[in-house]
Amino acid sequence: MSLLEPYDHAVIVCQNLDAAVGQWKRLGFTLTPRGYHTLGSQNHCIMFARDYLELLHVTAPTPSRQYYWDAQQRGGGCAATSCKSRDAFATAERLRAAGIERSDPIEFSRPVRLEDGSEHAATFRVTAVDGAPGARYFVCEHRTPELLWRPEWMSHANGATAVAAMYLVVPAAEVESAGRVYAEMTGGEASPLKDGAVRIAIDGAHLVVTSAANLAAQTGTDEIVREENGYAAIRLRTSDIDAARAHWRNAGIAARDLGPRDTLIPAHAANGVALLFTQAG
Incomplete structure (x- = not known):
């Protein structure tokens, strides 16, 4: 039986997020406005029909961001990949039952400002497998997907x-x-x-x-x-x-x-x- 839903996103760690924004726009991507996670990281997302890329920058090492901080100190790059989960707690239990060591699910959020000027909290639950072969793997439960998958962010000059x-x-x-x-x-x-x-x-x-x-x-x-x-x-x-x-x-x-x-x-x-x-x- 499948443990998870479809592919969700890749995390690309950036030492200089401002420079990354300029470069990825030159590549022909539309970026979401900068997000400020309650965990102490910042991001911009590149949204597609059902998955996306995340440009991530960590401002200071914390227990939940240490993995990405270390990747950032090594120069950045694509540090992790994620699948969707309908229920991060249920997925964590399924992974545990399969003998896969994973973190307990954590919940966090970031404010999202829409074109009409309103601001809302996008919320997520994730559980991570830091010991996955090669790089971190995690699952992401999107509590507010309507705040991310929006038409104004899903059209890109590079198609x-x-x-x-x-x-x-x-x-x-x-x-x-x-x-x-x-x-x-x-x-x-x-x-x-x-x-x-x-x-x-x-x-x-x-x-x-x-x-x-x-x-x-x-x-x-x-x-x-x-x-x-x-x-x-x-x-x-x-x-x-x-x-x-x-x-x-x-x-x-x-x-x-x-x-x-x-x-x-x-x-x-x-x-x-x-x-x-x-x-x-």
Whole structure:
């Protein structure tokens, strides 16, 4: 039985959030207004139809933010991924029953200001698996989804519509076992791929667990390199790759076309994680 609902979001840690905002706007993304979490972090979100990217900055280390603070001190990058949960407490219990060590659910919020000037508290419950292979994994229960998925924030100049895949690097000897762990945590279906990688289908998105040596085989390019554990790349669907390419040319972004339907934004242009844009459909 599936433990979780669909894929939810990726967390990209930014040492300088102001600089990140400017860069991701140049990449053609619409960002939500800055959020100030009650946990002591700040963010901007890039909203798609049902999932999103989160640009996160931690202002000071606290018990609940220590993991992200440490990632930020190491230079940032994509530090975690999340699936949705209908009930974070129930999911935490299911993970515990499966023998997966996780944190107790915590609840927090951040104010959201809407176009009409009104302000409301967006609230969340999360439970995290800090010991997940390669990087943090957590589940997120959105208590107020109507405050995040709003039309004014879901249209992007680069045509991005969804997260298609996440690429996680672990040691070659651990790929198979890591794939089993993620299949257990997400409730997704794991399939072995060539070169020893494992792909987990998470209802509309994929998590690809691979080794540094085999990363090129899974991403379709040898220009993405990551030797240490963690997320090397995020694949996004775009409704119009040609319009996206025109936007990047005009913005002076050093994008690299990998074929008629795929373009690479290198990691140095996206806070340490490579972006692969793929034509949808």
